[in-house]
Amino acid sequence: MEPWRFLDSAEIDWWNISNCSLIFPNIFVDEEPVEDENHLRDDLEWLVMCQITTRSILTYYQNYVHKIPCRTSIRTGHRCLEEILNGHEVRCYQAFRLSRSVFMDFCHELAHKYGLRPTRGMSLYEEVGVFLVTCAHGVDNRLLQELFNHSGETISRHFHRVLKVVGKLADTIITPHPEYNEGKGYHKPQHERYMPFFKVSDFVLYSIYVLTF
Incomplete structure (x- = not known):
């Protein structure tokens, strides 16, 4: 059994100070009776510090060492996008507020003229889809995590990548008439x-x- 196994068990109440006498029986029981209340208070403060330290170690272990995957659905963002683009024409318009042909042309325009590139974890069409769903429906980051099966940090990073590229359209397309x-x-x-x-x-x-x- 791993030495940290008891930390993952919810049945063992290690964090209740009232049980500390069971865990450390010699802390409160000495050969001579404790007459100094300050000494007893120091022992209790030491136990509280041990409790805080152990909780911090456990939190760090669970968050950074023994991570539990959150987005484990087999319906990835890439597969979701494939279903929308290969499905009925109405699905693409309802999701992105663009028809399929306009969506594809928009992605190619951003890639070839404005330098938008895919990444290792997200394709070009998927990151543009994240951007368009956010702008078209005003959904928050949490819902996008569920739709595209990515973490919140990944969703936010790719949204701002596309936003920065779309801002370049102001130099050529989104401009008022000269007069x-x-x-x-x-x-x-x-x-x-x-x-x-x-x-x-x-x-x-x-x-x-x-x-x-």
């Missing part, structure tokens, strides 16, 4: 469709000015 301020282009200033949502009264502007300065 936008003159009313040229599709989105015109003072457009009757959008202006009511951005109209700000003089009182609001004055309040912002006062709060700022």
